[in-house]
Amino acid sequence: MSMPDIRQLVPHSGQMVLLDRALHADADHLCAEVRIHPASMLAGADGVGSWVGIEYMAQAIAAHAGWLALQRGEEVKVGFLLGSRKYEAKVPNFALGSVLQVHVRRVLQSENGLGAFECRIDIVDGLANAAAATVTVFQPDNVNQFLKDGNVG
Template identity: 35%
Template sequence: MSKELPDIGNLVRHRGPMLLIDRLIEASEIHAVGEVLISEASSFFKPGRGVPAYVGLEYMAQTVATFDGARRVATGEAPAIGFLLGTRRYAATRGYFLAGELLSIRAEMIFNEGGMASFDCTVSVGDEPRASATLNVYRPENGEFASTGNIA
């Protein structure tokens, strides 16, 4: 993949207030890293509190989608729709992501076969992990991850 990463709107099918990831900052054959700056304008923001930590699950899922979108865009394909099948061990260190925090969301592929894949994901602020989970995902179309499998 080229060092110049595409705009987030070209990598995922989400639009408007449901596009929660601000940008893709890193991608390889096995991982992607997205960023989100938490502000009062962030979707799901609760004044005086921030964005509930459970939204981190969707930040992770959309980072997985950017992983697949980047692979597809690199081969001239459009982003595909995928499905979050489930998660294991979602854990957050606190109840909210705070205004002004720059979140880094890392999704690392650990399994990929026949349209199903699994990713270890973390949401961090600086070097401090704030949430983690394993996501299981599925992309039902014929497309494949650039290296070995399927997904979005």
């Protein structure tokens, strides 16, 4: 199945879209790709610091939520990264020229929009599990109401 352009799946715009493309998705999984190059957001002489991996994971989760919304004929909505548990990176940076695959798997989703995903980043033709974490997210039904008064429903 052909995947939509990543910009249709995430509620980010411009340079804030850090993922290059979604490779595949299903009800509980998504795999996205990131190519590290000198013009990559947050790139330095040694590449992109591995600490940025948490944002790659969060955007892949957002892309999964966006893909699911499009499957239901709904609009892509904003969500929030609540935190991560045990983010571990085996490399200090993602080197220039490397290609990453960001895998997210939904392990928990509640009716009120709270979710948890097991995530990992593989370096293509390099290190599998270069980074991993459990990431918790929240996607309220009405983001404007939530931001105004903190109501979930």
